Amino acid sequence: MVVIFDRLGYFFHETWISVRRNLTLTFAAILTVAVGAMLVGLGLMARSASSNALGRWQGGVQFEIFLQPTISGNQIDALGLELRNHPDIERIQFVTQKEAHELLQEILVDEPEVLEEVAPESLPASYRIVPRRTEGELIESLAAQFRQRPGVYSVETGRQQIDAIREWFNSFRWIVLLMSIVLSAASVLLIFNMIRVGMFARRREIEVMKLVGATNSFIRTPFILEGMLHGLAGGIVGAIAAGALRNHVEDLFGKSEILAFFRSFTVSSSQFNTAIFITVILGVVVGAVGSAFAASRFLDV
């Protein structure tokens, strides 16, 4: 046990000396990892946000008819029958008040106090409609037909808008993914180089270590730890930056009327935590890969 502590003490001491020696390079490596990790975090959050917001528009649903909370069961059935028999409608899906409440629960998972104010009975049930064809005019005319029916609260269309936004989010994700791959590669190379410089600075020590019979893994461990430490620091900075940006953007969506549409693009706290966790882990992995690569390359017996 004592030996293990002695050894850990040795590793952290050596790692710390090396970090201090290379302060500027350390800083550059951490920043690069941070930017790369931040982009990955943002990309993950964007993906969650877009799938959250677009959830109900999956499976070809083109518009949704919301019903008055006061509507009677007979009226619901009559409307359902009419929709089902409509020649332009492929199929429909009924969302009960209870289901609507469950959906709201998912969206408001971070704001339970708001959710408490909303009773399931006050929410509209709805029909989600999959038409036979998806031209905008057909959808508009179908929506218009049902908008004035008794018991109908409102009709929401938005397929084209949704498509545009989905596409925008998709390309955002791809750009972010591409940039984060490039930056991760740059981070690996920077850490690789930094560890190589560190090893060169300590070549005499390494020579003596080999002579007296230190194992390769013993010699390598402080260097790999150093790389992982930089990766961890970069990952944490990146995660903080991604978190701050997310809050800023959600604020912006909340305040601006122009961006009001985006208000449904929210990230739940569990999705946020996952994104942050992956961001930090990515930093550590980048650091470990760069330093392990350098350590194995420049430490032959």
Place this chain on the structure above:
Amino acid sequence: MIRFEKVTKVYKEVTHALDDVTINIDKGEFVFLVGQSGSGKSTILRLITAEEVPTDGHVHVAGKDLTRISSRRVPYLRRNIGSVFQDFKLLPQKSVYENVAFALEVIGRPKNIINTQVPAILELVGLADKQQNLPNELSGGEQQRVCIARAFVNRPLILLADEPTGNLDPITAQEIMRLLDRINQTGTTVVMATHDQKIVDQMRRRVVALANGKIVRDQQQGVYS
């Protein structure tokens, strides 16, 4: 303890550093390797520490055939071998104590062992009062004694010395030889490559003379030439 069987070492397919060398060194022997620069002395030492592998033949050290052991085992082999150098190879930013302790730290020896063994070995080499000095505050002879302390602190079976007196004045060289002799008397096998005729002639130990990678003379209680 050390056995070379028909060992040939060729560098870059042209230079024959060692040519069909067979030699046997027993436990507790003190052996001088003599010969001109490039005769193959250093190659023998580097083959013993497994820094080089023979092109042909077998090298046995402490009962192990070095051509057959995996590279993972090499560090453990080296823990049985202490090395002393002409240029000392001390770490300039570490104190005398730290330089010696370093050799134990990096093979994972516990702190309490280090705390007792390092002062003991520094006492043995006569540097008990210079433990906290840095290498550049010491004379050449003192630096060499630190190097010997570092090589011997783990009580190796074999001590290899490559021109240990090469940078020292004759009187200091004598002191270093007395120290190596004492270490030899504890049962440690000592192999020393040297150009120092006076020392070889004075010590009267086994002398193995090399020329162009071949053994040209192997003499008990021998002289330099």
